[in-house]
Structure formats: structure tokens, C-alpha cells
Amino acid sequence: MAGIGFELKKLFSGSSIIMKLRANLFSSIVIAGPMIMGAILLLGIKYLAVHAGASLHQQDLLIVIITYSLLFSLLLINILSYVLSRYVADMVYGNMHERIMPSMYGSISLLLAVGAPAWALFLYLSKLPLEYSIFSFTLFCLAVVVWTQISYITDIKRYKEIIYGFTFGIVSSLAAGFIFTTNNVEVVSSLLASACIGYGIIMTTYTFILHRHFPKGKGISLKFLEWINKFPSLPFVGFFSTTGLFIHIMLMWHSPLGAQVHGLFYHAPPHDIPALFGFFTILVTTVNFVTSLEVNFYPKYKLFFNLLNKGGSLKDIEKSKVEMLTVLKQELLYLALRQMFVSIISILLISEILNVIGVGFTTTMIGLFRVLCIGYAFYAIGNTMLLYLLYFAADGAALYPAVTLFLVNTIGTYATLTLPANYYGFGFVTAAFCMFAVGLWKLVSFTRHLEYHVFCQQPIFIKPNLGLLTHFVHWLESRHEAKNRKSLTGKPQDI
């Protein structure tokens, strides 16, 4: 009889119920790489400064200006780096490569719009000589661009090109520094200028690389802001994990080991230098992670998500899950073992190594190095687990180890400052260990309930995302379209 029962189609058809799960082709940012390369440049410049006969204060000033410029720009860009990474992954997945370059320029502009005035204010308050300020400002801005570029190049897995670019930059920078200093230009200015030249060259190289790999852009440049609404945890994961990694260094500047260099510029060489050397020891995990991820883990991960998306049976899905998690476990174990090996060797042989290199370390510094090495080892593995969590799109879970690192490091380092100097560094070790423990806990509990997270936590029906930033982006897009239309319809009249 007429008029009973609505049409099922109207309710049930549509993409919402046959939503596809998506593998997160999410390249992780490996910040250790650029940091280490930055440190190499720093050491080279320091060497040149000594060679050019700079005073101790000049050397210190040089080092702190460069360190601060690089460090704060790095902290700034890490707020966006995971968001950008996921945006790029989604654009690659959705075959919208033309949206990638605009997002890079958009994010750089946004970061500079926020960061540059803040940095200028910092420099002003530090009452640094104008020419130093200008160099520091330039270096800061260049570094923001370079870090962002690195995050994009990482996304297309051109790790080697990152290193080539950096090597080229370092060599040019040191060459320029050598030329300037041997031609009796003021030593601090000349070496600051050479650092700027180095980063400028890196930026140019990367721009070239990026334009070779990504097509010409289309669409608005701030589209990626929508991704902050979609993945609201990511900026926090980025901020806390990076700031957490450096906060103990910044706190130590204000400890009894620290000293004011100029204005707001502080340093604590007895802690800074061991920390820097300690940082080098995690290079092993950084390099191994990239290869282990791509060669061993990624194929299993891809298979698992392909089965989910392309009609794999329950049995196949479960089998591939077991395989993927087995590989994950193995890889983590290998990474941990390698890291442990390198760390132990470094701890045992530090005095001998230093004797060979000929860098002067006090007993306190050697002690600190040994302590911090343990911390960095835990951090390396903890951070790897955090990256795996991001791989599984477990952003909320990834926030736990990130926040743990930041909080425990802040509180722990503060606490150790009230204790005798023998205890320095233990704040960071505790923080890194906690991050490792929390990361392990989160990763284990997440993967134990992997299907649950993959299936059940998907919203049953996709709701349009209507956050503030999304509204803003939509507004920008409508303006952009209107403008395009206007220019299209405008042309014939002009003729």
C-alpha cells in the first residue's frame, strides 16, 4: 500500500557508512638529525673563533646567539610540524600534490608572523649590539624556513638530500667564516654572518629540492589550519616533546653552573657541552629508526591497512596485525639494544675519547655527560614509541609521553637545582625514563586494543568538522574563489 516505510537508501547510502579507514602515511619528523647538524656547524664556528683569536666572551657570545636563534626557531616550528606532516600525508594520499607547496609557504608565513616580532622583542630586551641583533634575527628567520622545509622534505623521504643540503651549507658557512676572519673583519659579526650565509645556502638548496618534487601550488595557503581542528592534539605533542627535550638545558642556564653572557642570553657550558655530546649518542637511533621504519615496519603496516580498506577477511586482518606488531616489537627491541650499546660504550670510553679529541672536560662535565647519556638513551626509545603512536593516529595517546617528558623534566630539573651539583642531570634522566615508561605503556595498551581503536573509535557517522579554524579556512576559501571568479569574469571586460 502506498506511503509506508521510508526509503532505506536515503538513510543508509552515502559514504558515511562505508567509510574507509586510512593508513597514516605519516612521515615522522626526526628532529635529532637537523639538531646534530646544527651542532656540527656550531662546533666549526667555535673552532674558527678560537683560531681567529676571539676573546672568551666573544666566543661565548657567538655560541649563545647562534644557539638561541636555532633553538627557539626549532621550538617554534615544532608546534606545527606534526600537523603539517599529517596534512602533507593526506594530500599525498588524496593525490592533491598541488596543495602541498602553498601549505609550506602558508605555514612559514604564519610562523614568521608570530615568531619574528617575538624574537625581535627578545633581542631588543637583551640590548645586543644592533649588528648582532640583525644577524641573530636573520638567522632565526632563516632557521624557521629551513626547519619547515626539512619537515616537508622528510615527508617525501628525501633524507639524503637533507644531509647533502646541510653539508653544503656547513661547508660554505665555514669557508665564508674562514675568509671573513682571515680578512680581519670583526670576529663575532663575521662568524654570525657566515652562519647566516650557511643557513641561506641550505634554504636555497632545499627550495630547489622542494620545487623539483612538488608541483606548482593551487588553493589557499592556510588550508592546513583545518588540520589543527581535525587533529587538535598534534600541536601539543609537537610543542611538549620538543620543549621537553630542551627545557633542562634552559633551566641549567639559570643554575649555579650557568652565567649571563649578555642581556637575556645565558649559558652553562659545564652542562651545555656534555648535553650536546650526549645528544650525539642518539644519532644511532635516529638513523636506525628511519631505516627500520621504512624497510621493516612500513610494509607490514601498509598491508594491514590495505586489508582493512580493501575487503580483507577477518582472518587475514588478524594475521597481518600479528605480523605487524611482531615486527614493531622486534624493531623497538633492536633499536633499544643498539642505543644501549652505543650509550654504554660512550659512557665507559668518554674520558679516552675526550683525550683523543683533545676537548677539555672537567670531572663534573664527564659525570654530567654519563648521566645525561642515560637520559638521552631513554628519550631516543621513548620518542620512537611516540612516533609509532602517531603512526597509528593515536594522537591523544602520544600526548602522554610528550607531556610527561616536559613536566617531569621541568620539575625534576628544578628539584635537582636545590641539590648538590652531583645530582645535576638526574632530572632529565628521570623525565626521559618516565617518557619511555609512559610511551611503552601507551603503545602496549594501544596496540593490544588495536582493532578497537581502528574500528570503534571511528565516529559512526562522519560529522563535518566545524571548529573555529575550519570556519576561518572556509571563509578564506570562499574569498579566494570569489576573487578567482572575479578575475575570470573581469578579463573580457578589460579587453
Place this chain on the structure above:
Amino acid sequence: MKICLILEGSYPFVQGGVSKWVNDMIRAMPEHDFIIWAIGDAEEKSGKYVVDLPPNVVAVKEAFLDSALKQRIRRSLNIRITPEQKEAVSQLVRCGNPDLNTLLNAFKTKMANPVEFFMSEASLEIIKDFCADEFPFAGFTDLFWTVRSMFLPLLYLISQPMPEADLYHSCSTGYAGALGAFASMKYDKPYVVTEHGIYTREREEEILRADWVVSYFKELWISMFYMFSRFAYQKAHRVTSLFQRAAVIQEDLGCPPEKISVIGNGIKVEDFKDISRKKEDGWIDIAAIVRIAPIKDIKTMIYSFSQLKQELKNARLHILGAVDDEEYYQECLSLIDYLKVKDIIFPGFVDIKKYLENIDFTLLTSLSEGQPYAIIESLAAGLPLVSTNVGSCRELVEGDKHDRFGSAGIFVTPLRQSEMLEALLEMSENKKMRARMSKVGRQRVNAFYNVEKMVDKYQATYQKAIEIWQASDSN
């Protein structure tokens, strides 16, 4: 008495046979109060009624299936369920025989709202077990989403507050039938199911045709609606159907035969008494009183008529009825264009009774029908008809063993254009036959399809349901 009428995709949102029937019934029983429990597909229809509610409708409770999808979820997703609840849900997703009480109590209480339930690990386990047993080779992701979207609306509906009444009456099986079963169980009240078509079969056809259901899950979807009708038949105290053949199908679907009685539709005969017959004007005017929808098979109608036009230049086809499916309507228009048929008229909204005065006979090409008012009214107006042999059309046109008036029209097989053409030609050319059939039709409607008689029978059905309920209660 307060009667809760449970309607699905019908009154008061949609015009059509059932809406007309509901309206007649409510107005004919001013001594009772009615609550309309209207199930719709989309919230956007809320409050958009296409009928005037009679004064004895005391409340309209709307329930929209898409509300299920808009529910808020709390963060606590670790829902614990008892083994009985697990068994009940497991039976539900297998379209077996779940314990309705357990389901009702699980979802009406705070255990979880259904959306939360379907986001819990407990539901995943149930679906995984089901998959391993029944669909070991099917894509699990597809099954997962299918099960979620299939059962979420029902669980949502039973988790919502239900109107209280002295008697529950679903006008179909399906969601309305299942809901009636749950409500009568919850409040322990008598329950009547009246079917005005065979809902389950119509859903089956819809799903078989559907392109949005993954083919290997079609059976599952169909089983779900079979299960819904079992819920209704099991819990109902009385079940009615419009005609004998429908009663047999109800029995096949699992309704205990002692619950079933047949009550045909009725119209106000006197409204049609004065419709005068058409005066000769050189045209043969054929009317189809139908909604424009695929199930009415308007396309075969157009094909047959275009063939008729080649034989009879003076034939005209009037398609009277609202557009139910805009896409289908456009397809029909393109077909007319393609065939270059002239004289097919869509007059839009007209006074049908007045319009019928200028018609020679009517035509119905439906693929499926219950007991169409279009035929009863056409007969009451003294118009013979050509109709496909579906639903109870045969009883209406030719009568049954209690009815010896004779034939009031011609039958054809659905989709068979050549048969239809022959019938149209015969009807158009044989004026004497039309006059004879016209008389028979009026006599039949007078004798059997009168609204007063119909209402009496439904009143008796309510009474009987109450008696059976009281008897079972006192046991």
C-alpha cells in the same frame, strides 16, 4: 481508551493509502484518544505534516532514525555487558531470536546509549565472532560498518522514551512493528499489528535492487527485516491483513495463524455515488491514479500507452498523483520524450472525483500493491480498470468466493507490455463491456468495501486483542 498508533514513513509526513486509512480510522473513533508515534528517516521532516490532525489525536511523538547518528557520546567507552546481554545482541546481529526483554532493559537503562555501545570493544567482539562464524571470507571492514548501520537505528529507537498507552497498534511490521513489540512488552499492554501491504517483502525487493548494499550483505539486510516482523508477530495479540493472500504470506513469515484476520479497506461509498459517467467526446480517456514511484512501474505504462497510440489515435493517458521520486519522474519524462508519445498528461493537483467524470477507465501497472484505494475508488466511481495482478487486485476486480458480482476489469501480468496493450485495446473498443463492468464495480464496493464496516471490524479486533491480553495476563 488511549491508542498508540505506530507509523513508519507514513502519516502524518506522507500522503498515501495508509495515511488516508489512518485518518479515516481516527475520525471514525472519536471515543478513543490517539497518540501518533511517527517514525521518520530524517529529523529535517520534524513537524512537517501533510495532513490535518483530527481533534482526538492527543499527541504526536516523532522518532527519526537519523537522530541515532547525531547522539553525543560520553568518553567512557569501556562498556561492560553481561553474558545475557552479549547473547541477546549477538542474536540480534545474527538476525536470530534475541531475548527482547534483555535488549530492552540493556538499552533503555544507562548501560550505554547505542552509539556508545557500537563504539565499544564489547560490540567489536560480538561482530568479530559473527564474522568468523558467518562471513569468514567477506571483507571485515564492510561487515563492521554494515552491522553498525543496520542495528544502530533500532537500538536507538528502543533506548528512547516510549509513549504510554492502553493499546499499541503498529500499521506495519519493520521498525514500527519492532517498536510496537518492545513498547507493548515494556508497559504490558495489548498489541495489534495491522498490515496494509507486505512490508517485509517490499523491503526485500528494495534491498535486492539496492546498489548501496554490498551484494553479499543483502541477505543479512533482508534477514533483519524478517526478524523485525517476527518480533511484531510474536508479541502481537492480533494481526490483520488486507486480503487472503497477504494473510498467507504473514503465516509464511512466522505469524501464528490464529492471530490473523483479514480486514479489507473501506471508503465512503456515498462520496462516489454521484460521479456521473463521461459523455462521448471522441477521446478514450484513461486515468492512472498513482504516486510517481518506481514500484508503480510508470515506465511500462508509458511503453504500453505508446503502443496503444499507434492503434488508437484518440487515446489519452492522465497520470494523477504526486511525484514521490523526482529522479524517477524525470526518467519517465525523458522516456516520453524519447518515444515521442503524445497525449500523456500530468495534471498535477486536481480534484480527483471531479476529474474521474471525464474518464473512460483506469489503469494500474504496479509491481506490488496491497489493496489499493485507487482501485476501490475507481470502482466506486463506476470506472472499469486494467490492472496488474498484484496484491489483492484480483479480489477487487473479480471478487472471491463470497462475491458473485462478476468482473469489473481486466488483469495483466506485471511488466508484460503486449498483454497490457491487448487489455487496453479491448477496454477502449468495447463500450458495452465497460458499461457492464462499471455496474459490477459499484455493486462490489457497496457490498464489501464500505468504511463503516471496516471500522467495525477494526474495533472488534481491538476488543479481541484486549481479551486475549487479559486472558494471558490472568494466567
